[in-house]
Amino acid sequence: MEPSTSGARQQLAELPYRLLAAEDTSWFDIPAVRLVGAVLGTVLLIAALRSMFGRGR
Template sequence: MEAFQAPVRVMSVLAAEERPWSEIPVVRGLGVIVGILFLVIAIRAMFGGGKR
């Protein structure tokens, strides 16, 4: 029974921490990737990268 309770205890500890979204490493990494993607799209649009 202890093995079953351990993950629940860990999840409750993680849920109790009040951290802003910007401090979570996965969210920051995803933000960097999306930011770079939008930057590349904007630069291509500025210099006519969409022309065929």
């Protein structure tokens, strides 16, 4: 007995184009990844500067 998705899987395999656009997308091209990287980088930079120069003590 075959799974119920075997027919759909065969049809998807026969398509002349790629179904998922994510296959050709770099992590750096995704806006949310760039935003999280910028925010995290800024927070880590501020934390490093504060630890290097003290916290105003």
